[in-house]
Amino acid sequence: MNQALRRLVGEAxxxxxxxxxxxxxxxxxxAAAIAGFDPHSPAIALMERAAADERRHAxxxxxxxxxxxxxxxxxxxFPDIVPAELSPRAGVLxxxxxxxxxxxxxxxxxxxxxxxxxxxxxxxxxxxxxxxDEVVHGRMGWGHLAREATQTDVSFLGRWIPTMLSxxxxxxxxxxxxxxxxxxxxxxxxxxPHARKRSIFVATLEGVVFPGLEKFGVDPAAGRAWxxxxxxxxxxxx
Amino acid sequence: xxxxxxxxxxxxxxxxxxxxxxxxxxxxxxxKAGPRDGGSAADAGTAGGGVKGW
Numbered sequence: 001m002n003q004a005l006r007r008l009v010g011e012a013x014x015x016x017x018x019x020x021x022x023x024x025x026x027x028x029x030x031a032a033a034i035a036g037f038d039p040h041s042p043a044i045a046l047m048e049r050a051a052a053d054e055r056r057h058a059x060x061x062x063x064x065x066x067x068x069x070x071x072x073x074x075x076x077x078f079p080d081i082v083p084a085e086l087s088p089r090a091g092v093l094x095x096x097x098x099x100x101x102x103x104x105x106x107x108x109x110x111x112x113x114x115x116x117x118x119x120x121x122x123x124x125x126x127x128x129x130x131x132x133d134e135v136v137h138g139r140m141g142w143g144h145l146a147r148e149a150t151q152t153d154v155s156f157l158g159r160w161i162p163t164m165l166s167x168x169x170x171x172x173x174x175x176x177x178x179x180x181x182x183x184x185x186x187x188x189x190x191x192x193p194h195a196r197k198r199s200i201f202v203a204t205l206e207g208v209v210f211p212g213l214e215k216f217g218v219d220p221a222a223g224r225a226w227x228x229x230x231x232x233x234x235x236x237x238x
Numbered sequence: 239x240x241x242x243x244x245x246x247x248x249x250x251x252x253x254x255x256x257x258x259x260x261x262x263x264x265x266x267x268x269x270k271a272g273p274r275d276g277g278s279a280a281d282a283g284t285a286g287g288g289v290k291g292w
Contacts, residue, residue: 142252167288207241
């Protein structure tokens with residue numbers, strides 16, 4: 001592996017370390033918030049467990065980051081992603097959908113794809129451990145949305161899906177990139193080549209996230225338009 | 239195939255999880271899930287965001 005590729009891989013695992021720390025903090029906070037309005041929700045215990053999972057994942061990602069020569073990042077700040085106009089309960093739902101129904105669902109697809117390719121021994125062990133937990137984390141978010149949908153009007157989320165998606169990925173995901181970022185060798189080290197990452201992201205939205213939102217009463221049309229615009233296609237709602 | 243399986247495991251599995259324990263507290267007028275006002279995404283004090291992942 002050349003130095004540039006090694007650095008790419010190290011940076012990817014370092015970024016994941018930050019993502020996992022962020023998720024641990026978020027799930028701890030969300031568990032307490034849900035307990036405040038729905039004390040019998042199964043999401044409370046699941047989120048508390050998920051927070052512990054994410055702290056363990058952060059340690060695993062940091063280990064791999066260091067193994068590829070990247071410095072383990074400090075825990076940063078945790079920006080508020082909830083629009084100010086939402087009520088506290090709606091804000092919790094917004095955050096759960098953004099964090100679990102979109103991001104954790106995308107993570108499951110990513111890790112599953114990585115596991116289908118040959119990988120270095122320790123990388124494979126880490127991916128296996130994380131994959132098992134990420135399924136639970138994604139499912140708990142869909143569970144919270146399903147539960148809220150039986151009690152409240154969740155349709156307001158539809159217009160916010162583009163905002164969530166814009167915050168989930170960098171615009172660069174839909175751009176042409178340096179061939180190094182598309183190297184198939186990245187797979188052996190637990191990183192998706194750029195084009196593969198984009199196709200998995202899009203297919204997960206189309207095959208899982210959008211139909212899932214629709215199932216629970218959230219119109220995915222605005223999300224589909226956001227995706228079409230990034231892919232250079234005509235707006236499907238126009 | 240992968241995505242159909244993911245839909246079943248995550249979305250349909252989630253629906254089962256969501257109804258697994260007790261009943262949710264019915265949202266009343268004070269806690270109803272929805273915007274506090276009729277504002278749009280554009281005029282929100284905090285614009286909203288998303289969560290970075292893998």
